[in-house]
Amino acid sequence: MFRTKFRSIVILVLVAMLTGVLGVSAQDGSVTFMSTQFNIVEESDKIRTILADFGEVEFVPSEEGPMIDLLRAEAETGEGSVDLIGALHGTFPVLQNEDVLFDLSDLLAQLEENYELPESFVELGKLGTADYQYYIPWMQATYIMAAHVSALEYLPEGADINALTWEQFAEWAKNIYDGTGEAQLGLPVAGLFHRFLEGYLYPSFTGGMVTGFKSPEAVAMWEWFRDELWPYVHPQSVTSYEFMQEPLLAGEVILAFDHTARLINAFNDKPDEFVGFPAPTGPAGLGFMPVVVGLGVPYTSADPDGAEALIDFLLQPETQGRVLQDLAFFPVVGGVDTTDLPEGVAIEAAAVEAQAASPDALPALLPVGLGDRGGEINEIYRNAFSRIVLNGEDIQTVLDDEGAALQSLLDETGAPCWPPDAPSEGACQLQ
Amino acid sequence: MNKKKWNLAPYLLILPSFIYLAVFFAWPMVRSLQLAFVRDSQILPVLAEADPDADVVGRLEMQTQVAVVDRTRLDEVLPNGRTRPVYWFKIVGETEGGEQIEGWTHQKNVFIESRTTSETARVTSGEGAKEWTLDYVERMINDYRFTNALKTTLILIVLILPIQFVLAIVMALVLQAQLRGSTIFLYIYAIPLGISDLAAGLVWVSIFTQRGFLNTFLQQIGIINEPFIYLSADHQNWMIVAIVLAEVWRATSIVMVIVVSGLQAIPREYLEAGELFGASLWQRLRHIILPLLKPSLQVALILRTILAFQVFAVVVAITGGRVLTVLAYETYRWYDPGDSGFNNPNMAAAYAGFIMLISLAFAVFYLRTVRTQEEAARE
Secondary structure, rough: HHHHHHEEEEEEHHHHHHHHHHHHHHHOOOOOOOOEEOOHHHHHHHHHHHHHHOOOOOEEEHHHHHHHHHHHHHHHOHHHHHOOEEEEEHHHHHHHHHEEEEOOOHHHHHHHHOOOOOOOHHHHOOOOOOOOOOEEEEEEEEEEEEHHHHHHHHHOOOHHOOOHHHHHHHHHHHHHHHOOOOOOOOOOOOHHHHHHHHHHHHHHHHHOEEEEEEEHHHHHHHHHHHHHHHHHHHHHHOOOOOHHHHHHHHHHHHHHEEHHHOHHHHHHOOOOOEEOOOEEEEEEEEEEEEEEEEEEOOOOOOOOHHHHHHHHHHHHHHHHHHHHHHHHEEEOOOOOOOOOOHHHHHHHHHHHHHHHHOEEEEOOOOOOOOHHHHHHHHHHHHHHHHHHHHHOOOOHHHOOOOOOOHHHHHHHHHOOOOOOOOOOOOOOOOO | OOOOOOOHHHHHHHHHHHHHHHHHHHHHHHHHHHHHHHEEEEEEEEEOOOOOOOOOEEEOOOOOEEEEEEEEEEEEEEEOOOEEEEEEEEEEEEEEOOEEEEEEEHHHHEEEOOOOOOEEEEEOOOOOEEEEEHHEEEHHHOOHHHHHHHHHHHHHHHHHHHHHHHHHHHHHHHHHOOOOOOHHHHHHHHHHHHHHHHHHHHHHHHHHHOHHHHHHHHHHOOOOOOOOOOOOOOHHHHHHHHHHHEEEEEEHHHHHHHHHHHHHHHHHHHHHHHHOOOOOOOHHHHHHHHHHHHHHHHHHHHHHHHHHOOOOOOHHHOOOOOOOOOHHHHHHHHHHHOOOOOOHHHHHHHHHHHHHHHHHHHHHHHHHHHOHHHHHHOO
């Protein structure tokens, strides 16, 4: 009796799973929205709730690789199941190379009549072309600083937490070390630390991400990082820290740098104990890295009109506000109501805004034009860090070595310079 | 009827497992090895007319800068009812041999700033062209982390294997001694067998982390005042210790299982004879048990060494895979298309091939050095 019951349950579950899978392609009259963002179950549920207000939307969370493979395959057959894709900026150059996306220029013109979209993000969506809109910006995130309130008493005299210089930041970390006897600045070396080097240190000290890789300014920067900052960085940064919210909440560190989505739990769980603030400024400006998520329409879409209507819905300030509130991704359109945010999100929103609005702001974009070799550039920066800071190798030698690897990567992919570096004719060249 | 007629039945019986091995082991292995030596490059065939079936006038390398001298726009009607403008460009470029060629290509093969006005473009895709190369192997050997990974992997093998074998033999002897409650020992020994290596790694991380069990314990009994940070770049030896402990804890029982079965195969008469002639426990171990255990030890050694070359999750859990890295993690890192990987299956295949090679070398080495008596007698 129990056995047959058990077996029928198994069959039911299997059928449900199979139809669920098939449902992606068999649904009629609904828009299929595949996204590399929100692919954690709770996040998927939240975005589905938001999308329910639009109408019939099949939200399909996916990893980047499978999504690219699917779109590639659908382009080959000419007919597709996916109507709209949502992905990080870095995913789009691969899709550009495959030529699977509609030009959304006309749609953009319509949208810009109603919504205020930042010019820099719209430009990013063209992926280096003059008139082909591969994606419409959907939402953004970035990396900011977080501190426990107990760290504030060690702030160097006269320093403004919202306008720190890297020198003052290092001094702060040193004061904490001197005062508490522990190195309590945490960097996510086991996580997205390469963005700290590419988007924050390099632009702040050299004014660019790539061209000044082995410049004298870079040498000075590494010397400063190795001698003035690293001694006060928590030693477990290298081995264990992937999401800084955890060591912050555990009290292992009281000062940290990370992606907003990887700090949000600290701010949400204990909004009274943590403060968020913009990244410090260096001699060349305040380098920071915006993370842009875009929306694109594959030309194999069965329902391009539905996809365009859904893009419009997603850009509405109300929708953007709900995404900010529930999912802590920041809006790209103006006019979003931010008065009633959860405390943690409000803390981040203030820091993000202060960072972008700084007069010295130097937005550093994710590597463009490296195609599917985007991961390798990260490792070049990480290698430089490991060799200089952890192994104590000679700075200029390491930068020359790794700079050669960087140059050959740029040459092989033909990637032109991207902001904040000045644009180049042909492949980007190191100084 | 001729009784010596060739009998098909045994071959038919073997056939399924042969097919299974060929399809699921041999073929993927050959393919992945091939990945390490074949570059999947692309080359653009330039066509005589703006038509996919036109003749090829010449081929251009990727990233070649070309001049756009003419263009034509086609409106492709899509199944969804929309039309999509598709451009063909007449391009002029220089082939690898230095020859100027002029011809047409589809928009998807080039990067062009503006499809309607730009006069230059860059070749970005084409048709697949395969060529044999040693580049990936060279790049692997020159890779900054390769030596680090190889060194760590070998250090771990040298440290872990002897400890595991001594422990496993002792554990097996304890079980074999048939003490009261020895079955309980068996269960305790077998627990780690059921735990995934990542979980085992995480268990040991929670022991060694700053606010972990070890520091809390040491602080409570007053040996240290401040928590000591074991897992950091400055204390790489501690990380090795943690990995060795985790691996010994996790994987000794598999060796033990093999040794136990080997022990059970030793005829009691030999041991009784030894006892009769007054051999001490140590003498019996040294002259009877160990020599007769050789075949099982050989199997266990080969198995453990191969597994040790694949050690991965424990190391990543404990070290984060940055400061200390192992060969298997490098393989994964090159393969991983995510944010912390390089999305380069060719390099991953080179690493995988290297692991296979070195495992094979060790297996042959063991087979030749740890010989059984029959094998030695045969020569």
